[in-house]
Amino acid sequence: MRWLFRALALVVLIALSLGGALLLIPSKKIAQIAEARFEAATGRKMTLSGSVHATIWPQLGVRTGPVEIANADWSKDGPMLSAKGLQIGVDPSALIGGEVRVSKVDVLSPNILLERRKDGTGNWEVTPPDAATSTQTARPGPGEGGGMTAFSLDKAEISDGSVRWIDHASGQRLALSHLDASLALPSFDGPARLDLTGQVEGKALKVNGTLESFASFLAGDPAPTDLALTLDASSIGFKGTFGTAPLAAKGALTASVKDPTALAAIFGQTARDLPKGLGSDTITAKGDVTLGADGAMQLRGGKLTLDGNALSVAGDLSFAKGKPRIDAQIDAGALDLSALTGASGKAGAGGSSSGSGSGASGWSTTPIDASGLRALDGKIALDASSIDFGTAKLGPTKAQITIDNGRAVADLRQVSAYGGSVTGQVVANARSGFSASADLVAKGVSMQPLLSDLADYTRLDAKADLAVKLLASGNSEAALARSLSGSGNVAFGKGALEGLDLVGMLRTLDLNYVGEGAKTIFDQITASFTIAKGVLSNDDLALKAPLLSAAGKGRVDIGAQSLDYTVTPTALSKADGTGGVKVPLSITGPWAKPKFGLDMKALSGDKVDAAKQDLKAKAEAEIAKKLGITPQEGQSTEDAAKQKLKEEAAKGLLKLFK
Template sequence: MRWIIRFGVGLAVLVLLGLGLLAMVPAERVAAAVSAEFESMTGRKLTLTGEVTPRLWPSLGVTTGPVSIANADWAETEAPLFQAEGLVIDINYGALLGGSVQIEGLTADRPQIVLERDPDGRESWDFGAASGADGTGGTGDAAVVPAAATPVTLDKATITGGSIRFIDRQADRVIALDAVDATLAIPDLAGPFTLALTGLASGKPVAMDLTGGVFSAFAAGRVVPLTASLTTGGSSLSFDGRAGTAPLVAEGALVADLGDLPALGALIGSTLAAPGPGLGRDRLTATGDLTLDGTGAVFLRGATIVADGNQLTGDLDLRPGEARPKLVGQLTAGPVVIGTGSAEDGGTRTGSAAPDGWSEDEIDVSALGALDAELVLVAPSVSVGGMTLGETRVLVTLDRSRAVTEIRQMAAYGGQITGEFVVNGRGGLSVGGKLDFASLDLQALLRDVSGYDRVVATGDLDLRFLGVGNSVAAIMQSLEGEGALELGRGEVRGLDIAAMLQTLDPAYIGDDQKTAFDGLAGTFTIAEGVLSNRDLKLVAPQLTAAGAGEVDLGDRTLDYRLRPTALAAADGSGGVMVPLLITGPWAEPRFRLDLESIAREKMEAEARAAAAEVEARAKAELERRLKEELGVEVAPDESLGDAAVRGAEEALEDETRRLLEDILGND
């Protein structure tokens, strides 16, 4: 605002100086003289086209035709810094006779203002960067428009139907305001000033009101008392404290209602998505003591953040970075609830709230790229999508759209969770983690995560996983990973395996049926959303079982084969073994005794026994012939082949010895 005030007031004074010449000098020469004086003072070319018309009634003033002020010579944009279809300036005649300039009105008709900051931080509205008053090109207030020798006040400066563009090449963003109407009042240079502005940012209404202390000090960049309020869409911010502009510093109380983040993002030239339930979908506010230290850093002390029903308190620091700002802070929360999984929340819960499958709604993680972060969060309890956790302490690190949540402490389902969880928004969305669950109530965990509650036990689970996709369904169908499960004493509800084996009747299924066990363990791998297990072991009072099969996590179906053995002897031998097939959707699985496999295995066993009997008879016949025909006894640890070779070798030796004896005897 300072630059607008300076060149606006300077322009008004210069035009005013030409009023006395207008009666004697043509308007073109007056415009040329004013333009030359403005360029000498600022280093920027002022162009006045059309007539400069004086007005003596009903008030003293002047009206110009189209006017423009050149942008900095280094600016990439070709648009002027300022251009308007005309200016109307009204002067208080009585004050002028008294030796002061009181501008009753300064109106710019449909002005277009284009501001630019280059990658090195140069600002096109800094006139001192272009040319000093002495032509040396110096910087600072001494190189800007000098104060008028005559005291000047501005009752009201008005912009109607204007537009403002701020091209920030350092941050690679554009801030745009259209349909701008603004009013600035400076009744006394040594007193307070006010600014009221309305406009549109990406079609959303914007309104700002600002009241400052001593204008002359503020125009010079010094710190003065300041109150400000900003409203855009459904968001509003207010500040009450002190502020200055050279450099930008502030200290005071901040109250922010961020109920419309997309509108706020449109205003500041960024894309901000609407948060989900528990993260501020229905309510998002922040209050605290705000400090800007002049380096671009922002500090919020004693902050209170309310996101829907969640409240967090602590301190936050937002510091500028090379590519994006970084948020650092420590927050303490009350009970935190993020997404209840109800139908009102869009069915985000992964369990029984979505019986037909995982949600295919696109997950928007674009907000991860807005800044980097390092946040410590402490909460007595956390509920995420229906999954309930106890006392929690986590460190969240956000770097280039990749968020890593390091779990330092997390009580859950009667046990503890440690490890880390990763949400990666670089070039799409992927999620992964390394999680260790110790002494967890598995029934409660599975019920909240998947809607499956038939396993009642306490145990340990190690899980490593990675999924890629822009929806829960896509992620579940792409999962890769591995893990191990070990449970203590518990039960599987819905079927009685021991009764099935004793009666060979698969009808022992229902809510009143269960299979108790003393322990269950196994390992698994996950590929393309399908969990595979080959080494499940179950030990129960009346049976033991081994299992293998697949669980399709993407389609939420089972294809599993359990081989239980019931009524076994004390040494584990004997008993009845009938494979149990578990298939279908895991919400309503089907159980079937695989009697066909028993018959098949019996036939295979009989065939193996018959083959063994034939082999035994053939072996006995061979042994008999070796003994009777060759006189060879087969040793206990000797094969028939070895015995036959040995017998042949011994017979050959005997025949060779006999022939030698005959030859030697004949001689």
């Protein structure tokens, strides 16, 4: 890029070198001499149309007619630069002392074309004819400006200009219009100040910057730089060193990007929409950066904000495979990543999220947008105080996340979740459609809030130890639920099954012990299960409760959110577990509002009456034992209890009167 500055400076110097002969030599001859000198210095043809003449008022100097600089021979898009003319002013007092000091340069309505060929060659890379025949070109020394004669410039201005950028490798095209710029260079070896305004695709652009050593920068060497750029509502600031041969920078960076997708569109990029929480609306950053020639960047002491997620970051950004790769250590507070699962709220059995579609089962049918997984690769070590995935919530988390070509693997090393701990691995794969898998071991997890978040199911209140292996594929919650497969086992400690009172139901053989307020208190539940095509199957559920035990088997259709399950409770069994009253209970229908019924195939007619009588007899025997009474022949336990109560009352009265 520095060759562009050199080319413009050459135009100025050539015009000035001819200034002493302007009154003696015809303007046409002057133009020919200037054109020849420029082509000898750059290898590019320059054309000066119209006259080249000296000006005395309002400023001593030189004025040219239209100027045109030829493009590279491989370009087909017109000249590299064309302008209505140049107006160059000199300092009269310096001129009297024998020094040519440029006080002002105006480039009138320039149109600049910058192109990059498919092989990476830029049209600004000019080669003098003599250098083209040499195998090696000496690197300019400090203060030489790349072989250019030193000059100073009080002020150079561009008014009403335009710049077009064409990248033939990527097809990107960019247009900068309404360009007004000024450059101050009091000393060739000293600082240079640039101020620029314009519009990019109709969006306001503003650039202010200072280079502490113009000659070093022009030679490609790193130079102290202070730069501020604003485009629309986004801004970037940099203070450090910057060089162009090779491209390199090191210093403090601050950035605030509003609507990154729209900003990328300004530069002709069709960037994928970032998920909410990963920078879809706002990205802010600050820290110490190091930029390499290949676009690679290092960030140390970084503070990064992605929408509402605040992160402390130390990492490296590279483009080895043509897209961003991030290797980083991230420390964060509470992270909201609910958009990664497409969850903006619950879409469980009670209905779907507001604004989202849902199937008959209640699972959302809204397509899951996992395109963010394909936007970058990387390996990220994460330490967060909490993470909200929308469908699940984690507490303090230490994990390593590896993303490779749309496949993200989260190794959970230390995760607190729902009052317990979780270890294992979770995979989200967006390479072809979307799929997810999990291989997890959980200890002491509270099932009521977990199932509430995952499936809007709140009837099971207990802590559990759980081991599962799951796999699902599909582009919506409904599709994932219908395709779910896997296996696992679970053990619940003391808790309650809400909405169902097995003890009351068994005691009375009345199915009305269901609904709000009804619950079964238990000491332990264990079970194992398999899942195929969204249907969970189990045949070894075992429940132990203070007044009963129960066994269960059946199916849970996760895709349809329905049940077909049989629980067989046993009450008043013997100490060895044998005997007792068994009443099979069927649970069917949607799990949000299941139906309960006695299994009439196993218990009907006389068996019901016999069970009632047996249960009643055993209950009365237990009462009699507790009260220490023995009913006489033909006497009920109730009458015996009343008789004993009367006898006890009479004894109490006699003691009182005595």
